Amino acid sequence: MRRSLWQSLQQLTATLFPARYSWPAMDIQLGNRRLHLAGSIHMGTRDMQPLPAGLLRQLNKADALIVEADITQGASPFTNDDVHPPLETRLDADVIHQLNALCDTLSLSPDIFDTLPFWQIALMLQAQQAQRLGLRPQYGIDYQLLLAAKSANKRIIELEGPDTQIALLKSLPQDGLPLLLDTLEHWHTNARLLQTMISWWLDAPPKQQPVALPTTFSSELNDTLMRNRNQHWRELLLALPKGRYVVAVGALHLYGDDNLPALLK
Template identity: 70%
Template sequence: MTGSVWHTLRGLISRLFPTHYRWPAMDVRLGDRKLHLVGSIHMGTRDMQPLPSRLLRQLQQADALIVEADITQGGSPFDNSGERAPLAERIDAEAMAKLVALCNELNLAISMFTTLPAWQIALMLQAQQAQRLGLRPDYGIDYQLLQAAKNWQKPIIELEGADTQIALLKALPDDGMALLQDTLIHWHTNARLLQMMVSWWLDTPPRQPEIALPSTFSQALNDTLISQRNVHWRDALQALPAGKYVVAVGALHLYGEDNLPGLLRAP
Protein backbone atom coordinates (compact mmCIF):
# COMPACT_ATOMS: atom_id res chain seq x y z
CA MET A 1 0.00 0.00 0.00
CA THR A 2 1.48 3.35 -1.02
CA GLY A 3 1.95 6.16 1.48
CA SER A 4 -0.67 8.37 -0.13
CA VAL A 5 -3.27 5.58 -0.16
CA TRP A 6 -2.52 4.74 3.48
CA HIS A 7 -2.83 8.40 4.45
CA THR A 8 -6.21 8.63 2.71
CA LEU A 9 -7.39 5.41 4.38
CA ARG A 10 -6.32 6.61 7.79
CA GLY A 11 -8.20 9.86 7.25
CA LEU A 12 -11.33 7.93 6.27
CA ILE A 13 -11.04 5.68 9.31
CA SER A 14 -10.59 8.65 11.65
CA ARG A 15 -13.74 10.26 10.25
CA LEU A 16 -15.79 7.10 10.52
CA PHE A 17 -14.42 6.07 13.91
CA PRO A 18 -13.30 9.21 15.78
CA THR A 19 -11.24 8.82 18.93
CA HIS A 20 -13.40 8.30 21.99
CA TYR A 21 -12.40 9.15 25.52
CA ARG A 22 -13.83 8.13 28.86
CA TRP A 23 -14.30 11.80 29.68
CA PRO A 24 -16.33 14.33 27.65
CA ALA A 25 -13.88 15.45 24.99
CA MET A 26 -13.23 15.56 21.28
CA ASP A 27 -10.29 16.39 19.03
CA VAL A 28 -10.37 19.08 16.39
CA ARG A 29 -7.54 19.77 13.96
CA LEU A 30 -7.22 23.25 12.45
CA GLY A 31 -4.38 22.94 9.96
CA ASP A 32 -1.21 22.87 12.05
CA ARG A 33 -3.10 23.29 15.33
CA LYS A 34 -4.44 20.29 17.24
CA LEU A 35 -7.08 20.99 19.88
CA HIS A 36 -8.18 18.53 22.54
CA LEU A 37 -11.51 20.03 23.64
CA VAL A 38 -12.48 19.00 27.17
CA GLY A 39 -16.00 19.48 28.53
CA SER A 40 -15.24 20.90 31.95
CA ILE A 41 -17.39 21.10 35.05
CA HIS A 42 -16.44 24.07 37.20
CA MET A 43 -17.38 22.22 40.40
CA GLY A 44 -16.86 18.47 40.73
CA THR A 45 -17.24 15.50 43.05
CA ARG A 46 -14.50 13.75 44.99
CA ASP A 47 -14.68 10.84 42.51
CA MET A 48 -13.54 13.21 39.74
CA GLN A 49 -10.11 13.51 41.37
CA PRO A 50 -7.48 12.70 40.20
CA LEU A 51 -8.00 13.39 36.52
CA PRO A 52 -7.67 10.46 34.09
CA SER A 53 -3.99 9.68 33.44
CA ARG A 54 -4.59 9.75 29.68
CA LEU A 55 -5.93 13.31 29.95
CA LEU A 56 -2.94 14.37 32.03
CA ARG A 57 -0.64 12.94 29.36
CA GLN A 58 -2.49 15.06 26.80
CA LEU A 59 -1.72 18.10 28.94
CA GLN A 60 1.92 17.10 29.41
CA GLN A 61 2.35 16.87 25.64
CA ALA A 62 0.49 20.11 24.93
CA ASP A 63 2.10 23.46 24.23
CA ALA A 64 -0.43 25.25 26.45
CA LEU A 65 -3.63 24.88 28.44
CA ILE A 66 -6.53 27.06 27.32
CA VAL A 67 -9.35 27.87 29.76
CA GLU A 68 -12.25 30.30 29.95
CA ALA A 69 -10.58 32.04 32.90
CA ASP A 70 -7.81 31.23 35.35
CA ILE A 71 -9.94 30.58 38.43
CA THR A 72 -6.89 29.89 40.63
CA GLN A 73 -6.01 33.59 40.81
CA GLY A 74 -8.27 34.13 43.82
CA GLY A 75 -10.22 37.19 44.84
CA SER A 76 -13.96 37.72 44.74
CA PRO A 77 -15.44 38.33 41.29
CA PHE A 78 -18.36 40.22 42.80
CA ASP A 79 -18.65 43.96 43.19
CA ASN A 80 -21.59 44.98 45.34
CA SER A 81 -21.19 48.70 44.73
CA GLY A 82 -23.99 50.72 43.20
CA GLU A 83 -27.40 51.79 44.39
CA ARG A 84 -30.42 49.64 43.60
CA ALA A 85 -33.92 49.26 44.93
CA PRO A 86 -34.71 46.47 47.40
CA LEU A 87 -35.18 43.12 45.70
CA ALA A 88 -38.88 42.99 46.57
CA GLU A 89 -39.37 46.07 44.38
CA ARG A 90 -37.40 44.63 41.46
CA ILE A 91 -38.89 41.15 41.18
CA ASP A 92 -42.47 40.04 40.52
CA ALA A 93 -44.55 38.45 43.28
CA GLU A 94 -44.49 34.92 41.81
CA ALA A 95 -40.71 34.85 41.46
CA MET A 96 -40.32 36.34 44.93
CA ALA A 97 -42.48 33.57 46.39
CA LYS A 98 -40.31 30.95 44.64
CA LEU A 99 -37.15 32.62 45.93
CA VAL A 100 -38.47 32.72 49.52
CA ALA A 101 -39.40 29.02 49.34
CA LEU A 102 -35.98 28.16 47.93
CA CYS A 103 -34.18 30.15 50.61
CA ASN A 104 -36.15 28.27 53.25
CA GLU A 105 -35.18 24.97 51.63
CA LEU A 106 -31.50 25.97 51.47
CA ASN A 107 -31.47 27.57 54.94
CA LEU A 108 -30.51 30.94 53.48
CA ALA A 109 -31.57 34.33 54.79
CA ILE A 110 -33.33 36.14 51.97
CA SER A 111 -32.14 39.42 53.48
CA MET A 112 -28.64 38.66 52.13
CA PHE A 113 -29.98 39.22 48.60
CA THR A 114 -31.80 42.52 49.23
CA THR A 115 -29.42 44.87 47.41
CA LEU A 116 -27.56 42.41 45.16
CA PRO A 117 -27.90 42.41 41.36
CA ALA A 118 -30.18 39.65 40.08
CA TRP A 119 -27.40 37.90 38.16
CA GLN A 120 -25.32 37.59 41.34
CA ILE A 121 -28.25 36.12 43.25
CA ALA A 122 -28.67 33.57 40.45
CA LEU A 123 -25.00 32.54 40.61
CA MET A 124 -25.10 32.25 44.40
CA LEU A 125 -28.19 30.04 44.22
CA GLN A 126 -26.59 27.86 41.52
CA ALA A 127 -23.45 27.46 43.65
CA GLN A 128 -25.60 26.42 46.62
CA GLN A 129 -27.39 23.88 44.44
CA ALA A 130 -24.10 22.40 43.23
CA GLN A 131 -22.81 22.10 46.78
CA ARG A 132 -26.02 20.37 47.86
CA LEU A 133 -25.36 17.82 45.10
CA GLY A 134 -21.90 17.15 46.54
CA LEU A 135 -19.90 19.27 44.10
CA ARG A 136 -16.90 21.33 45.24
CA PRO A 137 -14.74 23.93 43.42
CA ASP A 138 -11.43 22.17 44.15
CA TYR A 139 -12.68 19.05 42.34
CA GLY A 140 -13.67 21.07 39.27
CA ILE A 141 -12.06 19.91 36.03
CA ASP A 142 -10.65 23.27 34.96
CA TYR A 143 -9.31 23.87 38.48
CA GLN A 144 -7.48 20.51 38.44
CA LEU A 145 -6.13 21.13 34.94
CA LEU A 146 -4.90 24.58 35.95
CA GLN A 147 -3.12 23.18 38.98
CA ALA A 148 -1.43 20.48 36.87
CA ALA A 149 -0.44 23.00 34.18
CA LYS A 150 1.14 25.28 36.78
CA ASN A 151 3.00 22.38 38.36
CA TRP A 152 4.45 21.53 34.94
CA GLN A 153 5.01 25.22 34.11
CA LYS A 154 2.75 25.01 31.08
CA PRO A 155 1.60 28.30 29.52
CA ILE A 156 -2.02 29.15 30.34
CA ILE A 157 -4.18 31.05 27.85
CA GLU A 158 -7.48 32.61 28.92
CA LEU A 159 -10.28 32.80 26.37
CA GLU A 160 -11.99 35.52 28.39
CA GLY A 161 -10.69 36.05 31.89
CA ALA A 162 -12.77 36.67 35.01
CA ASP A 163 -13.11 40.41 34.36
CA THR A 164 -14.66 39.81 30.94
CA GLN A 165 -17.05 37.21 32.36
CA ILE A 166 -18.25 39.58 35.08
CA ALA A 167 -18.58 42.41 32.55
CA LEU A 168 -20.79 40.12 30.45
CA LEU A 169 -23.06 39.46 33.43
CA LYS A 170 -23.18 43.12 34.40
CA ALA A 171 -24.22 43.99 30.85
CA LEU A 172 -27.28 41.73 30.96
CA PRO A 173 -30.52 43.72 30.67
CA ASP A 174 -32.39 44.57 33.88
CA ASP A 175 -29.42 43.65 36.10
CA GLY A 176 -29.66 40.03 34.91
CA MET A 177 -33.22 39.48 36.14
CA ALA A 178 -33.86 36.99 33.32
CA LEU A 179 -31.01 34.83 34.64
CA LEU A 180 -32.52 34.83 38.12
CA GLN A 181 -35.99 34.07 36.72
CA ASP A 182 -34.62 31.16 34.67
CA THR A 183 -32.72 29.84 37.70
CA LEU A 184 -35.94 29.77 39.73
CA ILE A 185 -38.11 28.33 36.94
CA HIS A 186 -35.64 25.61 35.89
CA TRP A 187 -34.26 24.78 39.35
CA HIS A 188 -34.93 21.03 39.18
CA THR A 189 -34.01 20.80 35.50
CA ASN A 190 -30.66 22.41 36.26
CA ALA A 191 -30.05 19.86 39.03
CA ARG A 192 -30.65 17.03 36.53
CA LEU A 193 -28.30 18.73 34.07
CA LEU A 194 -25.55 18.93 36.68
CA GLN A 195 -26.02 15.25 37.48
CA MET A 196 -25.90 14.45 33.77
CA MET A 197 -22.57 16.26 33.37
CA VAL A 198 -21.12 14.47 36.39
CA SER A 199 -22.17 11.15 34.83
CA TRP A 200 -20.30 12.15 31.65
CA TRP A 201 -17.12 12.15 33.72
CA LEU A 202 -17.83 9.15 35.92
CA ASP A 203 -19.80 6.87 33.62
CA THR A 204 -20.37 7.43 29.89
CA PRO A 205 -19.62 10.67 28.03
CA PRO A 206 -21.62 11.48 24.88
CA ARG A 207 -19.80 10.56 21.68
CA GLN A 208 -21.20 13.27 19.44
CA PRO A 209 -21.83 16.96 20.14
CA GLU A 210 -25.30 16.92 18.55
CA ILE A 211 -27.28 15.71 21.55
CA ALA A 212 -30.49 17.04 23.04
CA LEU A 213 -29.99 18.89 26.31
CA PRO A 214 -32.64 20.05 28.79
CA SER A 215 -33.27 23.77 28.45
CA THR A 216 -32.37 25.91 31.47
CA PHE A 217 -32.05 29.26 29.64
CA SER A 218 -34.42 31.36 27.62
CA GLN A 219 -33.41 31.71 23.97
CA ALA A 220 -32.09 35.24 24.52
CA LEU A 221 -29.91 34.14 27.46
CA ASN A 222 -28.72 31.07 25.58
CA ASP A 223 -27.62 33.31 22.70
CA THR A 224 -25.71 35.60 25.09
CA LEU A 225 -24.16 33.06 27.46
CA ILE A 226 -23.57 30.13 25.08
CA SER A 227 -23.87 30.81 21.34
CA GLN A 228 -22.19 34.22 21.11
CA ARG A 229 -19.35 33.18 23.41
CA ASN A 230 -18.80 30.06 21.30
CA VAL A 231 -18.38 32.26 18.23
CA HIS A 232 -15.82 34.46 20.04
CA TRP A 233 -13.94 31.40 21.26
CA ARG A 234 -13.94 29.87 17.77
CA ASP A 235 -12.30 33.01 16.43
CA ALA A 236 -9.69 33.00 19.22
CA LEU A 237 -8.87 29.31 18.71
CA GLN A 238 -8.58 29.73 14.97
CA ALA A 239 -6.03 32.49 15.55
CA LEU A 240 -3.70 30.29 17.63
CA PRO A 241 -0.16 29.61 16.40
CA ALA A 242 0.83 26.11 15.36
CA GLY A 243 0.89 23.62 18.22
CA LYS A 244 -1.02 21.22 20.44
CA TYR A 245 -3.48 22.56 22.97
CA VAL A 246 -5.76 21.23 25.68
CA VAL A 247 -8.87 23.45 25.74
CA ALA A 248 -11.13 23.23 28.79
CA VAL A 249 -14.49 24.98 28.53
CA GLY A 250 -17.83 24.37 30.22
CA ALA A 251 -19.28 21.08 29.03
CA LEU A 252 -22.45 22.75 27.72
CA HIS A 253 -20.33 24.61 25.16
CA LEU A 254 -19.32 21.31 23.50
CA TYR A 255 -22.83 19.91 23.08
CA GLY A 256 -26.22 20.93 21.82
CA GLU A 257 -27.12 23.70 19.40
CA ASP A 258 -24.32 25.99 18.11
CA ASN A 259 -21.71 23.87 19.91
CA LEU A 260 -18.06 24.93 19.76
CA PRO A 261 -16.73 21.82 17.94
CA GLY A 262 -19.34 22.27 15.22
CA LEU A 263 -18.37 25.92 14.75
CA LEU A 264 -14.69 25.00 14.52
CA ARG A 265 -15.32 22.27 11.96
CA ALA A 266 -17.65 24.36 9.81
CA PRO A 267 -16.21 25.35 6.41
Protein backbone atom coordinates in the same frame (compact mmCIF):
# COMPACT_ATOMS: atom_id res chain seq x y z
CA MET B 1 3.15 14.76 -1.74
CA ARG B 2 2.86 11.43 0.07
CA ARG B 3 3.14 13.21 3.43
CA SER B 4 0.33 15.60 2.47
CA LEU B 5 -1.88 12.70 1.38
CA TRP B 6 -1.14 10.83 4.62
CA GLN B 7 -2.03 13.89 6.68
CA SER B 8 -5.29 14.25 4.76
CA LEU B 9 -6.15 10.61 5.41
CA GLN B 10 -5.39 11.06 9.10
CA GLN B 11 -7.66 14.08 9.31
CA LEU B 12 -10.45 12.24 7.46
CA THR B 13 -10.12 9.24 9.77
CA ALA B 14 -10.25 11.47 12.83
CA THR B 15 -13.44 13.07 11.50
CA LEU B 16 -15.19 9.81 10.65
CA PHE B 17 -13.95 7.84 13.65
CA PRO B 18 -13.33 10.31 16.52
CA ALA B 19 -11.35 9.04 19.48
CA ARG B 20 -13.40 7.85 22.44
CA TYR B 21 -12.30 8.87 25.88
CA SER B 22 -13.55 7.98 29.35
CA TRP B 23 -14.19 11.69 29.90
CA PRO B 24 -16.26 14.07 27.73
CA ALA B 25 -13.74 15.12 25.10
CA MET B 26 -12.94 15.05 21.41
CA ASP B 27 -9.95 15.78 19.20
CA ILE B 28 -10.07 18.33 16.40
CA GLN B 29 -7.35 18.96 13.84
CA LEU B 30 -7.19 22.49 12.44
CA GLY B 31 -4.41 22.33 9.90
CA ASN B 32 -1.20 22.27 11.96
CA ARG B 33 -3.07 22.78 15.25
CA ARG B 34 -4.38 19.86 17.27
CA LEU B 35 -7.03 20.57 19.89
CA HIS B 36 -8.10 18.22 22.64
CA LEU B 37 -11.46 19.68 23.63
CA ALA B 38 -12.48 18.63 27.15
CA GLY B 39 -15.92 19.38 28.54
CA SER B 40 -15.21 20.85 31.95
CA ILE B 41 -17.35 21.10 35.06
CA HIS B 42 -16.40 24.22 36.99
CA MET B 43 -17.28 22.54 40.31
CA GLY B 44 -16.66 18.82 40.74
CA THR B 45 -17.06 15.96 43.20
CA ARG B 46 -14.29 14.40 45.24
CA ASP B 47 -14.37 11.38 42.89
CA MET B 48 -13.20 13.64 40.06
CA GLN B 49 -9.81 13.95 41.74
CA PRO B 50 -7.26 13.09 40.49
CA LEU B 51 -7.92 13.77 36.82
CA PRO B 52 -7.86 10.80 34.41
CA ALA B 53 -4.31 9.76 33.61
CA GLY B 54 -5.07 9.98 29.90
CA LEU B 55 -6.15 13.60 30.22
CA LEU B 56 -2.98 14.46 32.11
CA ARG B 57 -0.96 12.82 29.33
CA GLN B 58 -2.79 15.03 26.84
CA LEU B 59 -1.79 18.04 28.93
CA ASN B 60 1.84 16.91 29.19
CA LYS B 61 2.04 16.67 25.38
CA ALA B 62 0.36 20.04 24.88
CA ASP B 63 2.08 23.34 24.20
CA ALA B 64 -0.55 25.20 26.23
CA LEU B 65 -3.73 24.85 28.25
CA ILE B 66 -6.67 26.96 27.08
CA VAL B 67 -9.44 27.78 29.57
CA GLU B 68 -12.33 30.22 29.78
CA ALA B 69 -10.61 32.00 32.67
CA ASP B 70 -7.80 31.36 35.13
CA ILE B 71 -9.80 30.74 38.29
CA THR B 72 -6.83 29.86 40.51
CA GLN B 73 -6.09 33.44 41.53
CA GLY B 74 -8.52 33.21 44.46
CA ALA B 75 -9.96 36.73 44.26
CA SER B 76 -13.74 37.00 44.36
CA PRO B 77 -15.25 38.27 41.09
CA PHE B 78 -17.98 40.03 43.06
CA THR B 79 -17.73 43.52 44.49
CA ASN B 80 -19.90 45.30 47.02
CA ASP B 81 -20.12 48.55 45.05
CA ASP B 82 -23.10 47.44 42.97
CA VAL B 83 -25.86 48.09 45.53
CA HIS B 84 -29.48 47.99 44.39
CA PRO B 85 -32.83 48.89 45.98
CA PRO B 86 -34.56 46.17 48.05
CA LEU B 87 -35.95 43.23 46.12
CA GLU B 88 -39.53 44.05 47.09
CA THR B 89 -39.25 47.16 44.91
CA ARG B 90 -37.68 45.29 41.98
CA LEU B 91 -39.53 41.96 41.79
CA ASP B 92 -43.15 40.92 41.45
CA ALA B 93 -44.71 39.40 44.55
CA ASP B 94 -44.98 35.93 42.99
CA VAL B 95 -41.26 35.91 42.10
CA ILE B 96 -40.36 37.01 45.63
CA HIS B 97 -42.54 34.21 46.99
CA GLN B 98 -40.76 31.72 44.73
CA LEU B 99 -37.35 33.02 45.79
CA ASN B 100 -38.25 32.92 49.48
CA ALA B 101 -39.52 29.34 49.16
CA LEU B 102 -36.24 28.30 47.53
CA CYS B 103 -34.26 30.07 50.25
CA ASP B 104 -36.20 28.07 52.85
CA THR B 105 -35.27 24.87 51.06
CA LEU B 106 -31.61 25.90 50.97
CA SER B 107 -31.64 27.20 54.57
CA LEU B 108 -30.64 30.64 53.36
CA SER B 109 -31.83 34.03 54.55
CA PRO B 110 -33.39 36.02 51.67
CA ASP B 111 -31.84 39.13 53.23
CA ILE B 112 -28.42 38.24 51.79
CA PHE B 113 -29.81 38.85 48.30
CA ASP B 114 -31.80 41.99 49.03
CA THR B 115 -29.52 44.62 47.44
CA LEU B 116 -27.64 42.43 44.95
CA PRO B 117 -28.00 42.52 41.15
CA PHE B 118 -30.23 39.79 39.72
CA TRP B 119 -27.39 38.04 37.86
CA GLN B 120 -25.38 37.72 41.09
CA ILE B 121 -28.37 36.27 42.94
CA ALA B 122 -28.76 33.71 40.15
CA LEU B 123 -25.08 32.68 40.33
CA MET B 124 -25.17 32.39 44.11
CA LEU B 125 -28.27 30.19 43.95
CA GLN B 126 -26.67 28.00 41.27
CA ALA B 127 -23.54 27.63 43.41
CA GLN B 128 -25.68 26.58 46.37
CA GLN B 129 -27.41 24.00 44.21
CA ALA B 130 -24.08 22.59 43.04
CA GLN B 131 -22.80 22.36 46.61
CA ARG B 132 -25.94 20.47 47.69
CA LEU B 133 -25.15 17.94 44.96
CA GLY B 134 -21.69 17.46 46.47
CA LEU B 135 -19.76 19.64 44.03
CA ARG B 136 -16.85 21.79 45.23
CA PRO B 137 -14.68 24.35 43.38
CA GLN B 138 -11.39 22.60 44.22
CA TYR B 139 -12.55 19.49 42.35
CA GLY B 140 -13.57 21.39 39.22
CA ILE B 141 -11.99 20.04 36.05
CA ASP B 142 -10.59 23.34 34.80
CA TYR B 143 -9.30 24.18 38.30
CA GLN B 144 -7.41 20.88 38.48
CA LEU B 145 -6.09 21.30 34.94
CA LEU B 146 -4.86 24.79 35.77
CA LEU B 147 -2.96 23.53 38.80
CA ALA B 148 -1.42 20.71 36.76
CA ALA B 149 -0.47 23.08 33.95
CA LYS B 150 1.17 25.54 36.34
CA SER B 151 3.04 22.72 38.04
CA ALA B 152 4.37 21.63 34.65
CA ASN B 153 5.15 25.23 33.61
CA LYS B 154 2.71 25.04 30.73
CA ARG B 155 1.52 28.19 29.03
CA ILE B 156 -2.05 29.15 29.98
CA ILE B 157 -4.31 30.97 27.52
CA GLU B 158 -7.57 32.54 28.64
CA LEU B 159 -10.46 32.74 26.17
CA GLU B 160 -12.11 35.42 28.27
CA GLY B 161 -10.77 35.99 31.76
CA PRO B 162 -12.78 36.76 34.93
CA ASP B 163 -13.17 40.48 34.17
CA THR B 164 -14.67 39.78 30.75
CA GLN B 165 -17.05 37.21 32.23
CA ILE B 166 -18.27 39.65 34.88
CA ALA B 167 -18.66 42.37 32.25
CA LEU B 168 -20.78 39.96 30.20
CA LEU B 169 -23.04 39.28 33.18
CA LYS B 170 -23.37 42.97 33.93
CA SER B 171 -24.40 43.57 30.31
CA LEU B 172 -27.38 41.22 30.57
CA PRO B 173 -30.73 42.99 30.06
CA GLN B 174 -32.64 44.16 33.13
CA ASP B 175 -29.61 43.63 35.33
CA GLY B 176 -29.75 39.89 34.70
CA LEU B 177 -33.41 39.39 35.61
CA PRO B 178 -33.94 36.79 32.83
CA LEU B 179 -31.08 34.72 34.30
CA LEU B 180 -32.66 34.80 37.76
CA LEU B 181 -36.10 33.92 36.40
CA ASP B 182 -34.67 31.02 34.37
CA THR B 183 -32.75 29.81 37.43
CA LEU B 184 -35.96 29.73 39.49
CA GLU B 185 -38.11 28.21 36.73
CA HIS B 186 -35.68 25.47 35.71
CA TRP B 187 -34.28 24.70 39.16
CA HIS B 188 -34.97 20.95 39.08
CA THR B 189 -34.06 20.62 35.40
CA ASN B 190 -30.72 22.26 36.08
CA ALA B 191 -30.08 19.83 38.94
CA ARG B 192 -30.66 16.90 36.56
CA LEU B 193 -28.35 18.56 34.04
CA LEU B 194 -25.59 18.82 36.65
CA GLN B 195 -26.05 15.16 37.54
CA THR B 196 -25.81 14.27 33.86
CA MET B 197 -22.50 16.11 33.51
CA ILE B 198 -21.19 14.45 36.66
CA SER B 199 -21.99 11.06 35.13
CA TRP B 200 -20.13 12.04 31.96
CA TRP B 201 -16.96 12.23 34.06
CA LEU B 202 -17.57 9.40 36.54
CA ASP B 203 -19.38 6.88 34.33
CA ALA B 204 -19.36 7.51 30.60
CA PRO B 205 -19.51 10.53 28.28
CA PRO B 206 -22.16 10.74 25.55
CA LYS B 207 -21.29 8.67 22.48
CA GLN B 208 -23.98 9.70 20.03
CA GLN B 209 -24.22 13.11 18.40
CA PRO B 210 -26.10 15.34 18.57
CA VAL B 211 -26.77 15.12 22.30
CA ALA B 212 -30.27 16.13 23.37
CA LEU B 213 -30.07 18.38 26.40
CA PRO B 214 -32.88 20.05 28.34
CA THR B 215 -33.33 23.78 27.80
CA THR B 216 -32.58 25.88 30.87
CA PHE B 217 -32.02 29.22 29.12
CA SER B 218 -34.40 31.43 27.22
CA SER B 219 -33.51 31.99 23.57
CA GLU B 220 -32.01 35.43 24.27
CA LEU B 221 -29.92 34.17 27.17
CA ASN B 222 -28.76 31.17 25.15
CA ASP B 223 -27.54 33.53 22.42
CA THR B 224 -25.61 35.63 24.95
CA LEU B 225 -24.18 32.93 27.21
CA MET B 226 -23.67 30.07 24.75
CA ARG B 227 -23.98 30.72 21.00
CA ASN B 228 -22.21 34.10 20.82
CA ARG B 229 -19.39 32.97 23.10
CA ASN B 230 -18.89 29.78 21.09
CA GLN B 231 -18.59 31.84 17.91
CA HIS B 232 -16.08 34.18 19.54
CA TRP B 233 -14.04 31.27 20.89
CA ARG B 234 -14.04 29.71 17.43
CA GLU B 235 -12.28 32.77 16.02
CA LEU B 236 -9.69 32.72 18.81
CA LEU B 237 -8.98 29.00 18.36
CA LEU B 238 -8.70 29.33 14.58
CA ALA B 239 -6.07 32.05 15.11
CA LEU B 240 -3.82 29.86 17.27
CA PRO B 241 -0.26 29.23 16.09
CA LYS B 242 0.98 25.75 15.21
CA GLY B 243 0.94 23.36 18.16
CA ARG B 244 -0.99 21.03 20.43
CA TYR B 245 -3.52 22.40 22.88
CA VAL B 246 -5.80 21.12 25.62
CA VAL B 247 -8.95 23.24 25.62
CA ALA B 248 -11.17 23.06 28.71
CA VAL B 249 -14.53 24.81 28.44
CA GLY B 250 -17.86 24.17 30.11
CA ALA B 251 -19.23 20.80 28.99
CA LEU B 252 -22.44 22.34 27.64
CA HIS B 253 -20.37 24.26 25.07
CA LEU B 254 -19.39 20.93 23.47
CA TYR B 255 -22.94 19.67 22.95
CA GLY B 256 -26.31 20.93 21.80
CA ASP B 257 -27.12 23.53 19.15
CA ASP B 258 -24.28 25.66 17.76
CA ASN B 259 -21.77 23.78 19.88
CA LEU B 260 -18.09 24.69 19.67
CA PRO B 261 -16.85 21.50 17.93
CA ALA B 262 -19.50 21.86 15.19
CA LEU B 263 -18.47 25.48 14.62
CA LEU B 264 -14.82 24.47 14.35
CA LYS B 265 -15.53 21.68 11.87
